[in-house]
Amino acid sequence: MSRLLLFAALAAVIGFAPDAPVTRAAEPKPVAAAADGNDFFFKPNDRIVFLGDSITAQYQYSTYIELYLTTRMPKGNFTFINAGIGGDTANGGAARFQSQVLAEKPTAITINFGMNDGGYGGFNPDACKRFAERTSAMLDMATKAGARVALLSPNAVDRRNKSNGKQYVETQKQFYAPLKELAAQHKVSFVDQYAITRAATDKMEVDDPMAKKAVPYYDGFHTAPPGGLLMAHAILTGLNAPALVSDVAVDASAGKADAKSCKVGDVSVLPNTAGVSFTRTDEALPLPVQKDWLPMLPYTNELKDLNYYGLTVKGLKDGNYVVSVDGAAVGTYSAKDLAAGVNVGNATAGPVWEQANKVLQAINAKNGLVAARFNDVVRFNAPAWLADVAAERKPAELAKRMEKIDAAQKDIYKLAAPVTRKWDVKPAQ
Numbered sequence: 001m002s003r004l005l006l007f008a009a010l011a012a013v014i015g016f017a018p019d020a021p022v023t024r025a026a027e028p029k030p031v032a033a034a035a036d037g038n039d040f041f042f043k044p045n046d047r048i049v050f051l052g053d054s055i056t057a058q059y060q061y062s063t064y065i066e067l068y069l070t071t072r073m074p075k076g077n078f079t080f081i082n083a084g085i086g087g088d089t090a091n092g093g094a095a096r097f098q099s100q101v102l103a104e105k106p107t108a109i110t111i112n113f114g115m116n117d118g119g120y121g122g123f124n125p126d127a128c129k130r131f132a133e134r135t136s137a138m139l140d141m142a143t144k145a146g147a148r149v150a151l152l153s154p155n156a157v158d159r160r161n162k163s164n165g166k167q168y169v170e171t172q173k174q175f176y177a178p179l180k181e182l183a184a185q186h187k188v189s190f191v192d193q194y195a196i197t198r199a200a201t202d203k204m205e206v207d208d209p210m211a212k213k214a215v216p217y218y219d220g221f222h223t224a225p226p227g228g229l230l231m232a233h234a235i236l237t238g239l240n241a242p243a244l245v246s247d248v249a250v251d252a253s254a255g256k257a258d259a260k261s262c263k264v265g266d267v268s269v270l271p272n273t274a275g276v277s278f279t280r281t282d283e284a285l286p287l288p289v290q291k292d293w294l295p296m297l298p299y300t301n302e303l304k305d306l307n308y309y310g311l312t313v314k315g316l317k318d319g320n321y322v323v324s325v326d327g328a329a330v331g332t333y334s335a336k337d338l339a340a341g342v343n344v345g346n347a348t349a350g351p352v353w354e355q356a357n358k359v360l361q362a363i364n365a366k367n368g369l370v371a372a373r374f375n376d377v378v379r380f381n382a383p384a385w386l387a388d389v390a391a392e393r394k395p396a397e398l399a400k401r402m403e404k405i406d407a408a409q410k411d412i413y414k415l416a417a418p419v420t421r422k423w424d425v426k427p428a429q
Contacts, residue, residue, distance in 0.1 A: 040242060041239035042239070042241075045078070047105060050065075053085065062084075063360075064229055067360050074284060080409075083100050083104075089131070091117075093113050093134070108149075108150070109148070109149050149188040150191060150239055155193055156169050176192075226295060245284050261284065274427055275424070275427060285355060286309040289347070307343070312339065318336075322428050323423070327422075377398055
């Protein structure tokens, strides 16, 4: 992928402020097993390298994974490096694994090859054998270096808007079959992203056969922002990402509140239990749901298994209620919905959304520095007559640019810091 296209892709994921709040119905609560995150692949202080082809180089699914980790762990101290190259294969990845991946001293690596390896046609057993061998070589190098690996099968192509999609989506299934066994052999994590995204696009074919609304990949396999969300959701949930952002349960009758992963204070109940107000200080931010993600929510479990930002209010009089944060409406819900619990994380407006969206915008800006460092310095190969000069200057230039990236990352964490906000639940007029 050209640098022009790369930066166009970076620009494509920058969010914009919506002009009206989105109302959501009641959502089921996240299952308890997904909430503790003890088995989550990514750990605080990780230095993460995303390795892959042009789909990785688009900075979409990787950016949304980064956004999740930054908002969910605002003291996580992560470093994110994207080592995607357009047109690359497992063979190319293995060839550059030492110089472009392990040289970065990663503690965690995601490997996402196979889209180009399969050849976009019928199944080729020789190509599959090479793919498995070169993938195994990368896993060997990573485990010997002590890095954790998440091996990913690629996303399934969308038959609705890929010319040979009907054939290739079946080839993919056969071609990626060795990956699960390879992951087991090398004792690394594995996410069958192909199977997850295939199930989603199969359902899209039924719901939207002409691809008018739900369009994850603009050409059938390279991601549009909705496809970046689809992939990030598949990868993160496959790696046991915690579902819960935070949760508040208010009993209006008793004037009391329980909280998970946040602090609640100043609980006040309107006369005749016609509404409540309270302050809420969250330990983390929800993902800022973008407007162009909305068509993908039915195929990503409405994000309740990844982005549950809960609010429950019991004991309210019947009717509809506006939920506001710092005076800005974020959604309208019925008393019945509020009693069951709603996921305010799917709102697309309000101060919490705006704060998280600033984090996304800052990540996109910072990733411009990451991309320039990788393409201009990491990948630079000096001619033989300049080899001695490059050997001397390249490490210094890499370090200088990483200092700027690290400084930008610190500023991002400042944007993600918790803020105490006033919440109001009042009757809709």
